[in-house]
Amino acid sequence: MFFARRYQRRHQPxxxxxxxxxxxxxxxxCGAPKNSNTPAPSRxxxxxxxxxxxxxxxxxxxxxxxxxxxxxxxxxxxxxNQLVGRTSYCDxxxxxxxxxxxxxxxxxxxxxxxxxxxxxxLVSTASQLEGFTRQLQEHDIAVFVTDPHDLDGVFxxxxxxxxxxxxxxxxxxxxxxxxxxxxxxxxxxxxAPPVRVFYQLSAEPLYTAGKDSFVNxxxxxxxxxxxxxxxxxxxxxxxxxxxxxxxPEAIILPTGGSMGDSNMEVAEPLKRSPAVLNGRxxxxxxxxxxxxxxxxxxxxxxxxxVLHPERFK
Amino acid sequence: xxxxxxxxxxxxxxLALNPGDVTAIIGPNGAGKSTLxxxxxxYLHTSAGTVTLxxxxxxxxxxxxxxxxxxxxxxxxxxxxxxxVIEFVLGGRYAWATNAAWGWETQNDLQVxxxxxxxxxxxxxxxxxxNELSGGERQRAVLARALATEAQVLLLDEPTANxxxxxxxxxxxxxxxxxxxxxxxxxxxxxxxxLAAQFADVVLLMKDGRTVESGRPTDVLRPEVLEQVFGVRxxxxxxxxxxxxxxxxxxx
Amino acid sequence: xxxxxxTSSQSTRIGATKYRATxxxxxxxxxxxxxxxLVAIVATAxxxxxxxxxxxxxxxxxxxxxxxxxxxSDQFDxxxxxxxxxxxxxAAVGGSxxxxxxxxxxxxxNPLAEPYLLGISNGAAxxxxxxxxxxxxxxxxxxxxAFAGALVATFAVYRLARGRAGATPERLILAGVIVTTFLxxxxxxxxxxxxxxxxxxxxxxxxxxxxxxxxxxxxxSIVIAVAGTVLLTxxxxxxxxxxLGERDAFDLGVEVGRVRITVFLVASLLxxxxxxxxxxxxxxxxxxxxxxxxxxxxxxxxxxxxxAIGGALFVIVADSVARTLIAPRELPxxxxxxxxxxPLFIYLLRRN
Numbered sequence: 001m002f003f004a005r006r007y008q009r010r011h012q013p014x015x016x017x018x019x020x021x022x023x024x025x026x027x028x029x030c031g032a033p034k035n036s037n038t039p040a041p042s043r044x045x046x047x048x049x050x051x052x053x054x055x056x057x058x059x060x061x062x063x064x065x066x067x068x069x070x071x072x073x074x075x076x077x078x079x080x081n082q083l084v085g086r087t088s089y090c091d092x093x094x095x096x097x098x099x100x101x102x103x104x105x106x107x108x109x110x111x112x113x114x115x116x117x118x119x120x121x122l123v124s125t126a127s128q129l130e131g132f133t134r135q136l137q138e139h140d141i142a143v144f145v146t147d148p149h150d151l152d153g154v155f156x157x158x159x160x161x162x163x164x165x166x167x168x169x170x171x172x173x174x175x176x177x178x179x180x181x182x183x184x185x186x187x188x189x190x191x192a193p194p195v196r197v198f199y200q201l202s203a204e205p206l207y208t209a210g211k212d213s214f215v216n217x218x219x220x221x222x223x224x225x226x227x228x229x230x231x232x233x234x235x236x237x238x239x240x241x242x243x244x245x246x247x248p249e250a251i252i253l254p255t256g257g258s259m260g261d262s263n264m265e266v267a268e269p270l271k272r273s274p275a276v277l278n279g280r281x282x283x284x285x286x287x288x289x290x291x292x293x294x295x296x297x298x299x300x301x302x303x304x305x306v307l308h309p310e311r312f313k
Numbered sequence: 314x315x316x317x318x319x320x321x322x323x324x325x326x327x328l329a330l331n332p333g334d335v336t337a338i339i340g341p342n343g344a345g346k347s348t349l350x351x352x353x354x355x356y357l358h359t360s361a362g363t364v365t366l367x368x369x370x371x372x373x374x375x376x377x378x379x380x381x382x383x384x385x386x387x388x389x390x391x392x393x394x395x396x397x398v399i400e401f402v403l404g405g406r407y408a409w410a411t412n413a414a415w416g417w418e419t420q421n422d423l424q425v426x427x428x429x430x431x432x433x434x435x436x437x438x439x440x441x442x443x444n445e446l447s448g449g450e451r452q453r454a455v456l457a458r459a460l461a462t463e464a465q466v467l468l469l470d471e472p473t474a475n476x477x478x479x480x481x482x483x484x485x486x487x488x489x490x491x492x493x494x495x496x497x498x499x500x501x502x503x504x505x506x507x508l509a510a511q512f513a514d515v516v517l518l519m520k521d522g523r524t525v526e527s528g529r530p531t532d533v534l535r536p537e538v539l540e541q542v543f544g545v546r547x548x549x550x551x552x553x554x555x556x557x558x559x560x561x562x563x564x565x
Numbered sequence: 566x567x568x569x570x571x572t573s574s575q576s577t578r579i580g581a582t583k584y585r586a587t588x589x590x591x592x593x594x595x596x597x598x599x600x601x602x603l604v605a606i607v608a609t610a611x612x613x614x615x616x617x618x619x620x621x622x623x624x625x626x627x628x629x630x631x632x633x634x635x636x637x638s639d640q641f642d643x644x645x646x647x648x649x650x651x652x653x654x655x656a657a658v659g660g661s662x663x664x665x666x667x668x669x670x671x672x673x674x675n676p677l678a679e680p681y682l683l684g685i686s687n688g689a690a691x692x693x694x695x696x697x698x699x700x701x702x703x704x705x706x707x708x709x710x711a712f713a714g715a716l717v718a719t720f721a722v723y724r725l726a727r728g729r730a731g732a733t734p735e736r737l738i739l740a741g742v743i744v745t746t747f748l749x750x751x752x753x754x755x756x757x758x759x760x761x762x763x764x765x766x767x768x769x770x771x772x773x774x775x776x777x778x779x780x781x782x783x784x785x786s787i788v789i790a791v792a793g794t795v796l797l798t799x800x801x802x803x804x805x806x807x808x809l810g811e812r813d814a815f816d817l818g819v820e821v822g823r824v825r826i827t828v829f830l831v832a833s834l835l836x837x838x839x840x841x842x843x844x845x846x847x848x849x850x851x852x853x854x855x856x857x858x859x860x861x862x863x864x865x866x867x868x869x870x871x872x873a874i875g876g877a878l879f880v881i882v883a884d885s886v887a888r889t890l891i892a893p894r895e896l897p898x899x900x901x902x903x904x905x906x907x908p909l910f911i912y913l914l915r916r917n
Contacts, residue, residue, distance in 0.1 A: 106764075205766045205774055231893060237769060239614040240647045240776055242893035244639060269647055356815055380818020390810030393674055394863040400585055404806050408818035415866070416802045417588045462817065 046163060049125070049147035049156075056142060060119050060164055066108055067124035068258075069293035070146065071096050073158050074122075076174055076294045079165040085116045091258055092287065092295070110135055120144050120164060124292075126214075126234075148292035150217040151300075155179065157292065178297045182221065185304055188311045189223040195307045197224040198248035198275065201235055203267040206243060210236045215289045218296060222303035223311075224250070240269040250307060251275040254286030282306040326524050327362075328517055330466060330498040335489060337509035338502045340519035341543055346502040349519070350468050353500070354383045366466070380408030384464035386472050389455045392443050398454050399439040402426050405461030426461050432487055433457040448475040456484060460491065467491070469501035473508060481505075485512045510534055510557040518542060534558040586864035594861055598874040605878055606652055609885040613648055614892035615640075650783055655775050655884040655898070656877035657786040658843050659853075661835035663876020664794045666850020667857070667869050671804040672828045673726075674811075675737050676855065680715075680836045681847035683737075684744030688718025689833075689840035690771060691748055694755050696841075704781055708789075712837030718744055719829050773846035773899025775884050786842050793835040794873040800824050801865035808863065846883075846899045848906025849876050855913050879905075 045053045064085035065071040071090035074083050080095055085102045100116065103109040105127045113121065113136070121136055123129055125147040136143050144164065148157045155175045162171020197219050201207040209215045209226055212234040219226045227246040228238065251270060255263045266273075266281055275281055284306070288299030305312050326349060330336060338346045351357045353364055355371045364371040366382060374382075384405070403418055403426055410416035430436045433453045443451060452475055459467060467488065473481040489512055491497045503509055509516055509530065516533045518526040520542045526533045539547045539560065546563040611622055617640050624634035625644060633641050662680060669678040680686045692714025693707050700706035725740035726733075756767055797804075803824045806814035815821050839846065853876045857868045883901040890896060 202766050205769055205776055207766060228893075233894065236894040237776075239888055239893045239895050240651075241613050241615040241643045244643055244647065245615045247639070272642065354816060356812065376815070376820045377818040380816070383816075385816040387812070387816075390813060392809060393676060394671075394808050394858070396809065396863055397585065400805075400862075400864065401809070403585075404809070404813075404817060407802065407806055410802065415799060417866070458817075 046144070046160070048143075048145045048160070049153075050145040052145070054120065054142050054144050056120055056164065059166060062116065062118045063165065064102060064113055064116060064118040064121045065090060066102075066121060066129065067105060067127055067146075068092070068287070069148070069291035069296075070122045070124055070157070070161065071099075072291060072293035072295060073161050074165070077158065077162045077165060077167045077171045079161070079167060082165050084118060085113060089258060105129075108132065110139070113141070114139060122146065122161065122164075124148075126292075149212065149214055151182070151221060151296070154292045154294075154296055158294070174294065178294060181297050181301065185221070185301060189304060189308055192223045192308050192311060194220075194223060194225040196227050196246075196249045197252060197307065198227050198243070198246055198250070198270065198273070199252045199254070200263065200267060200270070201254065202263055203265055206238045206240060206267050206269070207235050208238045208243075210234055213290075214292050214296075218289060218300050218303060219252075222300055222307055224303065224307045240267075243267065244269040244273070247273055248275045249278070250280040250282065252289075252303070252306075253281060253283045254289055255283050257285040257287035259286045280306075326517075326519065326522070328524075328527065330500055332465065332496040332498050333492050334514045335492050335499045335501070335512055336515040336517060337513035338500065338517045338519060339504070339506055339509050340525075343521075344519040345522040346519055347470050348522075350385070350470050350500070350502055353466075353468055354385055355379055377408050380462060380464075382464050383466040383468065384459035384462040386456050386459045386467065386469040388471065388474065389451055395442050395444065397439070398435060398441055398443060398446070399426065399430070401443050401454055402430060402435075402439075402457045402461050405429075405458040408462055425463065426457075429457045429460045432460065432490075434483070449477060449480045452476055453480065453484065456487065460487075465497055467497055467499040469499065471502055471504065473503065473505060481508065488512070506534065506539075506560045507552075507557075510560065511552070511555055530558050534560055586862055586867040591867040591870070594867060595870050595874065598871055598878075602656070602874055602878055602881075605881050606656070609652055609881055610644065610648055612885060612889055613643070614889060615643055617644060651775055651884070651888075652881055654783055654786060654842060655880045657783070657790040658775065658839040658846060659849055659876035659878070659880025660873040661786070661790045661793060661839045661876070662846060662849040663853040663872040663879070664790075664797055664869055665832040665835040666876075667854035667865070667872040668797045668804065668828050668832050669850070670854055671808045671865050672825060673737055674808060677738060677851070678741075679848070679851040680832070681845060681850065682745065683718070683722050683741035684746075684748050685715050685718045685722070685833065685836050686840055686845040686847065687745055687748035687752065688714040688716075688721075689837045690714070690845055691751055691755075692717075692837065693841050694752065694767075698755070704779060708782065708785060708838050708841040711841035712834050715833035715837040715840070716830070718748065719833050723829070769897055770844040771899075772897035773844045773902065775843045775880075775887075775898050776895065777842065779842070782842055786838050789834060789838040790873070793831050794870060796831045797828065798866065798869045800827055801869050804828070804865040804869075805863075808865070844897070844899065846880060846902055848902045848910065849879055852906045852909050852913070853879050855910070859913070859916075 043055050043057055045055055048054050061082050062084045063074065063079065063082050065074055065083060066087055068087065068090045071083070071086050072092055074080070075093050075096060083099050086096055086099045087108060088101050088104045090096050102112040102116070118141065120142040121144070123133055123143055123145050125145060133143050133145065146157045146160065148154050155178065158171050158175050162168045199209040199215055199219065201209065208228045208231070210228060210231040210233040216226050216229050227248050231238070248270070251266055251273070253263055253266070255261065264283070266276055270276060284299065284302050288295050288302065328336070338349065340346055348357060352359055355364070366374065366379070371379065403422065406418060406422040406425065409422070430439055433456055435450070435453055435457055438446060438450060443454065446454065452472065456472065469488070472484060476484060485508065488499050492499050513530060515528065516530045517524060518533055518538065525542055526538055534549055536547050536549050539549070548561045548563055550559050551557070552559040607623070607626055610626060611617065611619060618636070621635045622644060625632065625636055625641065628634065630645050636644065666679045669680065669683065670676055689711040692710035692712070696706040696710040722737070722740045722744050725743060726737040752771065756764055803814070803819045806817055806819050807821065807824060811821055854868065854872045857871045857875050861867055861871055880898065880902065883905060884898045887896045887898040887901045
């Protein structure tokens with residue numbers, strides 16, 4: 001008996017609250033303009049790489065980048081003043097370090113991003129942030145997904161970001177310049193026999209570049225062929241026996257840059273490969289080879305230079 | 314004097330076990346009977362007073378030596394692994410293994426165990442798993458294992474707790490037989506006063522960790538003493554057949 | 566020395582579990598298992614992500630590497646520099662973990678005691694990670710700190726599990742869960758402090774990875790596995806009694822404290838050396854001793870050496886799957902042992 005009365009009494013204040021909340025909802029629903037179906041005429045739509053239409057204001061001044069390559073692209077098209085947030089791995093160019101951090105590429109902080117009030121967040125599919133992307137969208141933050149898995153994708157990303165930031169002109173200049181460099185390279189490497197390359201991401205455990213990795217494309221354009229180009233996945237863990245059997249003519253060790261001084265040694269099974277015996281082991285700044293951004297062309301040129309030195313006399 | 318932490322469990326108990334004698338310890342719960350038993354083989358330490366074996370303090374001997382001279386029959390711990398009766402009883406021969414590291418049982422070990430299994434009527438069950446036996450049969454296996462150690466001192470902690478009448482009697486007759494024939498000294502803790510009266514030469518009555526009375530059954534088992542210790546009125550008469558004191562509580 | 570006691574006991578024998586372990590039976594079982602192990606080593610040396618010609622490979626193996634038997638120098642390298650060392654490492658790791666598991670089960674009187682479930686593997690992993698982060702260059706720091714980590718975890722589990730009534734099985738499993746989860750969190754914490762490139766390779770290693778090609782650590786792993794098994798078998802008779810009750814064992818003359826310390830030390834060494842070499846390979850210490858006990862009985866003088874050989878077999882087979890299923894890519898061997906081990910364990914539980 002006592003119980004029932006207590007229960008009843010507790011319900012009454014919450015009932016009033018419920019009514020107030022309901023009334024408030026009705027008010028706001030009536031007052032606010034419905035913008036789900038009819039976009040405001042001043043907003044523009046851009047399609048991102050996932051096929052989604054992203055609605056943006058005409059002038060974008062606040063952008064957050066969740067991938068190092070996207071940060072580099074933003075700076076390259078002159079958008080440094082419009083970038084308000086970056087990941088802790090976005091370390092290039094040096095000016096980027098002045099921008100506020102929102103976490104790392106694996107677990108960015110939703111709170112920090114919301115606090116920065118961005119108009120759009122740039123995401124790369126390589127970061128595998130599908131769940132996080134949904135969270136951002138639930139908080140009504142526009143998300144632009146890029147998916148540059150080859151050289152063409154890089155140019156497309158530059159154009160897209162230039163478009164978003166209102167720097168389409170600068171972006172076109174940049175892509176034109178980069179495409180010119182690629183063409184010059186193609187001429188220099190004309191009918192050069194492709195060099196068989198092993199890309200070693202880490203020695204122990206042994207990881208290499210697979211079919212879906214970006215560096216595959218670069219190696220091809222640099223006049224080489226990756227011996228692991230047909231292995232499914234982006235960064236597969238590779239069997240030692242298979243590595244020994246590939247007998248590559250050249251080995252690329254991505255190191256330095258954000259990788260520090262790791263990966264300086266060739267993995268054990270490759271120690272007697274033709275590449276090692278002929279002294280064709282090359283250490284290249286890894287950031288130039290795995291980030292689909294403007295510096296990828298630098299990486300491409302370095303690759304070409306080590307794979308075909310005779311063409312660059 | 315034996316303590317559990319700060320709790321004084323046993324204080325002021327002196328007893329001597331002579332070869333061939335069966336001693337029984339009786340008393341109410343919490344009297345410290347099992348504690349005393351556990352101190353006798355060195356499992357519990359005495360904070361004052363000593364336990365001596367053949368006039369040497371028990372601490373002086375290695376575990377293995379103690380195992381050869383003192384054996385305990387207690388409530389068997391829960392068996393979590395499958396083990397046959399014969400493997401179980403052979404465990405009693407551990408203390409006699411000369412090469413304990415990779416010790417394998419000798420022919421002598423097997424003979425001793427065979428004899429002991431016959432003595433406790435377990436020969437038929439020797440190949441069975443211990444888990445398949447009844448409570449009474451398992452208790453007999455525990456006794457068999459203790460007998461297999463060929464120890465001169467046998468300590469039994471409530472050995473008849475789960476046994477039916479016939480097995481109670483046969484178990485204690487086996488013990489009695491050992492004492493008479495091989496001059497083994499036996500000490501058993503029990504709740505069953507009449508069993509103590511029938512089988513023991515010496516009875517030790519304990520309460521609250523102290524000895525109340527000790528001596529022959531007829532001397533110790535007197536109504537006044539028992540009433541004072543147990544707080545229950547009893548009637549003591551002589552058993553018509555055995556002549557031992559027979560204690561019957563009076564429930565009013 | 567005969568194995569039977571009297572003819573009457575024969576009629577009540579049902580199944581192999583009722584046989585008493587004798588020296589002869591133990592030697593026969595171990596020799597038979599060793600033979601199967603050798604066959605498995607040869608068979609798994611024939612398979613891998615690279616095709617090797619069968620007869621030439623068998624010939625080269627039979628000659629113990631002295632003759633190439635027609636294999637090219639690359640094939641010879643693959644066989645003797647990559648494949649065979651990996652198979653031997655798998656054997657050492659499997660044997661170590663199974664023996665450690667069997668000993669923990671006997672000592673702690675718990676059929677579910679296993680280095681992985683008790684958190685001892687995690688302790689060794691934390692030790693290894695510490696060695697990698699602070700003493701990366703020194704190879705020997707890894708097994709050493711792994712041993713230390715395993716020892717600390719053992720101590721923690723043992724202390725947590727001690728109640729008034731001794732370590733009941735429930736308390737032990739609970740203590741194991743606490744230690745395991747705590748150490749897992751430590752591992753995750755340290756992993757997130759690492760940079761992105763290291764994280765992926767470390768996660769793979771944590772799940773059990775036999776592809777490390779350390780020249781010095783392989784002989785160490787083998788020596789520890791063999792020495793550890795011998796030391797634990799030497800305490801097997803004491804463990805037989807301890808398995809039935811600590812107090813009973815004490816009464817019957819077992820130096821309980823000494824045996825306990827020895828087993829903990831040796832088992833931690835075994836777990837430490839396996840984890841340092843190959844990460845956490847789980848379920849070996851659980852499934853193999855169970856199978857051995859079901860078929861050969863609970864006498865540790867037989868079941869500990871048999872578990873060692875059985876464990877070696879189990880991990881060799883699991884690793885062959887791990888390195889050939891999606892060749893030329895690899896799976897972590899711990900994933901395979903879990904996939905085989907977990908259903909097998911459920912089946913074993915239901916049978917009992």
